[in-house]
Amino acid sequence: AGDNAISRHDRENAASLRQSGVKADVAEKLARARVFSTKPGNYGIGIVKLVEQSKDADGHTDDLAKLYLNYMNFAFSSEIWGETGTGALQTQLKGNPAVLFSRSSNLYGALDNDDTYQYVGGLNATSRFVNEAAPQFYIHNLRRSGSESVVDMKTWLTTELNARHWNPKWIKGMQNAGYAGAREMFKEIEHLYGFQATSAEQMDGTFWQNTYDVFVKDKYSLKMEEFFEKNNPYAAQWITSRLLEVDRQGSYK
Helix, strand or coil, rough: CCCHHHHHHHHHHHHHHHCCCCCHHHHHHHHHHHHEEEECCCEEEEHHHHHCCCCCCCCCHHHHHHHHHHCCCCCEEECCCCEEEEEEHHHHHHCCCCCEEECCCCCCCCCCCCHHHHHHHHHHHHHHHHHCHHHEEEECCCCCCCCEEEEEEHHHHHHHHHHHHHHHHHHHHHHHHHHHHHHHHHHHHHHHHHHHCCCHHHHCCCHHHHHHHHHCCCCCCCCCCHHHHHHHHHHHHHHHHHCCCCHHHHCCC
């Protein structure tokens, strides 16, 4: 069995799982597992539903972590495949000091869909819940071979927002796409809120102020109000409602 940090950690986890009522042989296999995901055949973990309805707010941020622990509690290894037990993932996350997410796509950013904030943002929220302290949250940038780097999530979001979301060239490209471009603007703001919900310590008030200035106050004089009114007034309604909700919560006034 050996006596090193890893083997000691496995034994501690196995003991904790046995105390939770997990059978001894299963507890040992779960303790040695390193990959956790959803139940085989399942897709999605439901965090997006809570986020889109702002059900993380008003003292309910732990609900996201509890949902994550419920859906991502299935272990995969050479010994087991999709098995679970009470506290399997939670036990593994005890003492976890950092979350690292690798990004290799030049096409998709962190705000293009809800997967990033659901899975890695959800992991951040869950680590914070389990340990009562936020972990360090890093992005491993693998987009260019030979120039790999590790940056904190706040820096990653800031770079992406400046390069795309608040970039007049990007906005004009979205405007050229009509109603679908308006929808994409709205969706990216919703996904930004996903990080507010799961990883508030990585957010900055200027993210919301700049979003308001660009899309509502039209700081670049791109005739935003006219564009939305003609192509997709509902997208504008959603954008302003999200900004009002951020203000109501006190995330940023």
